[in-house]
Amino acid sequence: MKAHRKISARESVRRREKNFLADNYLRCWNYIKETKNFIFIVVGIFFIFALIGFFVPAPSEVNDFLMKYVKQIVDQVSGFSPAELIAFIFFNNAKSSLFGWIFGILLGIFPVLFSIFNGYLLGFVSKITVQAGGFFVLWKLLPHGIFELPAVFISLGMGMKLGIALLKDKEEVKENFLDASRVFLSVVVPLLVIAAIIEGALISVLG
Numbered sequence: 001m002k003a004h005r006k007i008s009a010r011e012s013v014r015r016r017e018k019n020f021l022a023d024n025y026l027r028c029w030n031y032i033k034e035t036k037n038f039i040f041i042v043v044g045i046f047f048i049f050a051l052i053g054f055f056v057p058a059p060s061e062v063n064d065f066l067m068k069y070v071k072q073i074v075d076q077v078s079g080f081s082p083a084e085l086i087a088f089i090f091f092n093n094a095k096s097s098l099f100g101w102i103f104g105i106l107l108g109i110f111p112v113l114f115s116i117f118n119g120y121l122l123g124f125v126s127k128i129t130v131q132a133g134g135f136f137v138l139w140k141l142l143p144h145g146i147f148e149l150p151a152v153f154i155s156l157g158m159g160m161k162l163g164i165a166l167l168k169d170k171e172e173v174k175e176n177f178l179d180a181s182r183v184f185l186s187v188v189v190p191l192l193v194i195a196a197i198i199e200g201a202l203i204s205v206l207g
Contacts, residue, residue, distance in 0.1 A: 028186050031179040032154060038164075039157030042111060046119035046153070053123025066124050086200035093148060093192045097155035101180060104159020105166055105173070111156035118152075148195035151188045158183065 032039075058066065077088055096114070103110035158180040165172040 024182065024186055027179070028183045031183055032187070035154070035157045035161050038108075038160040039153050041160065042115050042153050042156040045112060045115040046122075049116050049119035050123035050126070053120040054127045055123075058124060066121065069121075070125060070128075082200055082204040085203060086196045089199050090192055090196035093152070093196065094189065097152050097188055097192065098184070100152065101155040101159040101162070101184060104156070104162045106163060107166065108160040108163030111159040111163075115156060145195075147191045147198070151191035151195065154183065155188055 077085055080088060096118075100111050100114045158176075162173065162176050162180060165176045
């Protein structure tokens with residue numbers, strides 16, 4: 001009888017946990033759907049400037065700045081073990097995503113600037129990569145991008161939504177912040193973990 005009660009109690013706990021997870025991700029999905037227009041704006045800005053970075057020659061000052069920026073990152077991770085590289089990639093992307101979301105409260109300006117810079121940087125780096133090794137080399141960027149870019153776009157979209165909410169009322173800002181916190185922890189962070197593992201493994205294996 002006692003064993004039966006213990007089994008029933010464990011089963012009850014498992015059901016509550018399952019229901020909690022299901023409810024949590026349903027609420028996350030609903031909030032992402034509510035934020036979709038802001039996410040689409042971010043995606044549009046990002047890829048427009050990625051195309052500009054790829055096809056439009058950069059002024060010498062911009063070219064020199066970006067080359068130094070990229071070299072600095074490469075030098076920083078040089079000699080990292082696979083685990084250190086994965087950790088570096090994850091924390092760097094998580095920090096950028098977090099700032100893109102939190103600083104969106106400044107009327108949504110920061111997510112726009114972030115999208116412009118990182119979109120242009122992606123296009124610029126892609127152009128250099130293609131010039132050095134051909135278009136085939138770009139496939140290295142695809143696997144982790146499948147997980148990393150959606151995570152970043154969701155964060156920036158939530159940042160824009162937070163900034164717009166500020167123009168309405170404080171209660172809406174509070175609700176947006178709580179919902180966005182749930183999405184960031186339950187959706188964005190796991191996606192960035194997967195992206196970091198894939199990217200770190202590819203860099204370690206393929207160079």
